[in-house]
Amino acid sequence: MSLIDSLNWRYATTKFDSSKSISERDLEKLKDIVKLSPSSWGFQFYKIFVITDPKLKERLLPAAYNQNQIIDCSHLFVFCSYRSVFEEDIDQMIAEFHKLRANDDNYNKESTDNYGAGAKKSILNMEPNRQAEWLKKQCYIALGQLMVGCADMHIDSCPMEGFKSDEVDEILELQSQNLTSVVLLPMGYRSSDDKYQHKTKVRKPNNLLFEDK
Numbered sequence: 066m067s068l069i070d071s072l073n074w075r076y077a078t079t080k081f082d083s084s085k086s087i088s089e090r091d092l093e094k095l096k097d098i099v100k101l102s103p104s105s106w107g108f109q110f111y112k113i114f115v116i117t118d119p120k121l122k123e124r125l126l127p128a129a130y131n132q133n134q135i136i137d138c139s140h141l142f143v144f145c146s147y148r149s150v151f152e153e154d155i156d157q158m159i160a161e162f163h164k165l166r167a168n169d170d171n172y173n174k175e176s177t178d179n180y181g182a183g184a185k186k187s188i189l190n191m192e193p194n195r196q197a198e199w200l201k202k203q204c205y206i207a208l209g210q211l212m213v214g215c216a217d218m219h220i221d222s223c224p225m226e227g228f229k230s231d232e233v234d235e236i237l238e239l240q241s242q243n244l245t246s247v248v249l250l251p252m253g254y255r256s257s258d259d260k261y262q263h264k265t266k267v268r269k270p271n272n273l274l275f276e277d278k
């Protein structure tokens with residue numbers, strides 16, 4: 066199937082077949098897909114909780130306004146952004162650059178250190194609300210990439226903002242980890258009686274969506 070066919074095949078799944086699970090092999094591939102997401106400065110200041118524990122899913126259900134995808138899915142990805150960025154977070158990623166690029170041709174350690182210094186100047190001086198917004202946006206880039214990856218693998222998913230972030234944060238004890246929940250992605254396999262799979266896609270017509278200049 067072409068990518069366009071897969072994107073037409075996907076839909077925001079409202080009912081998963083809870084008897085079907087994503088295989089370990091596919092799960093590793095999904096993790097690779099999300100791991101390869103681009104992010105601002107390449108820092109990936111987020112963490113993704115992968116939830117399969119039925120008891121934990123049950124506890125999260127009311128926080129997600131009882132949307133059943135939370136419990137019927139095979140795997141629930143909870144995208145969490147850092148609450149704020151500290152100097153050590155940037156140092157940690159710069160250390161990864163050094164480690165992973167050490168053997169690249171003409172690797173220049175000093176220019177990477179300068180990159181880190183520039184990042185600190187920009188990110189650590191952001192006004193806190195702006196920084197929080199910026200951090201959340203990074204999660205959506207990863208979410209989008211993972212949803213396309215799911216479609217390509219014919220794995221169903223449902224992006225979800227309909228949940229109480231403060232409650233999810235409490236259940237997953239996120240605040241003490243400098244994290245906050247941003248968006249959810251339950252994944253798995255559609256139930257044959259999810260009526261939404263038969264609905265025609267509604268999208269803006271091209272003349273409203275695009276403008277040639």
Ligand SMILES: Cc1cc2nc3c(=O)[nH]c(=O)nc-3n(C[C@H](O)[C@H](O)[C@H](O)COP(=O)(O)O)c2cc1C
Pocket residue numbers: 075076077078079132223224225226227228248266
């Ligand atoms: C960021 C985001 C948040 C969403 N939140 C929910 C949600 O909480 N519950 C839900 O059932 N669908 C949710 N949706 C699904 C959208 O309603 C759906 O993607 C849209 O109607 C387009 O339909 P399609 O994805 O089936 O093509 C969300 C979608 C996005 C992108």
